[in-house]
Amino acid sequence: MTKVAHGTVTGFKGGEVVVRLDGDDPEAPAGRIPRHLxxxxxxxxxxxxxxxxxxxTAEVQGVDARSGRVVLSAKACEDEALYRHLLRARPGDVVTGTVAAVHHxxxxxxxxxxxxxxxxPGTGFVRVPDLTWSRIDHPADVVRPGQRVTGEVIAADSYQGEVVISLKALQEDPWDSLGLAVGEVVAGPVTKVVPLGVFVRVRPAAEGLVHVSDLGGQLVAEGQELTVRVLEVDRVRRRIRLAAAG
Structure with missing residues (x-):
């Protein structure tokens, strides 16, 4: 649970702000605010x-077990409206907003x-793995500035002043309806060539690995259509093992 502390600045030491927290021994101020906080x-x-x-007024980040110093973040509480906004965000809440900026x-x-x-440019933030179930090269493959989006709150991050949200959480997991059986023969494009082998898209949001030893000596390139046989579907680790067929 978030804890807010109050105190008085007593000095500066090693780039940190020294704070005597309410209730501290006047001669031994316990609070410290690191420069970046x-x-x-x-x-x-x-x-x-x-x-x-x-x-x-600062948010307690933790206590140094050896020195007993209380690490504080004044930045977290600096913008009162922002801090109240973060405190209201609860994991599982569904929120809506407008894409303000797209970065790698x-x-x-x-x-x-x-x-x-x-x-x-916004208090909401979507990490790349939380954008979609599909494999993407860049977030711009999924969203664009000005687009309206709805997501589920993962956490409120007072360190960054952000509400971390997931768009993927509100999308159907394609693995729930994968419909791929061991022994089945399917065809799909090669999406990536790696030293270990090649990845082949066997469903719109699912790819499998053909190990180099299972390519049958074929030389393949990205974008090439490859017919493969399903060797294993690991639902827990979300991995599909394939072998070249034919």
């Missing part, structure tokens, strides 16, 4: 952000009713 704003010196004697590392979503984020 001080503020969303850019700064050169922590003293540009806070002054000695200032009252601080994930997708930012401007959630309906969200406050403005101090740094990012």
């Amino acid at each position: 001080l503020s969303w704003a850019a700064f050169e010196d922590p003293a540009q952000v806070v002054a000695v004697g200032r009252r601080i 590392f994930g997708v930012f979503v401007r959630l309906d009713g969200e406050p403005a984020h101090p740094v990012y």
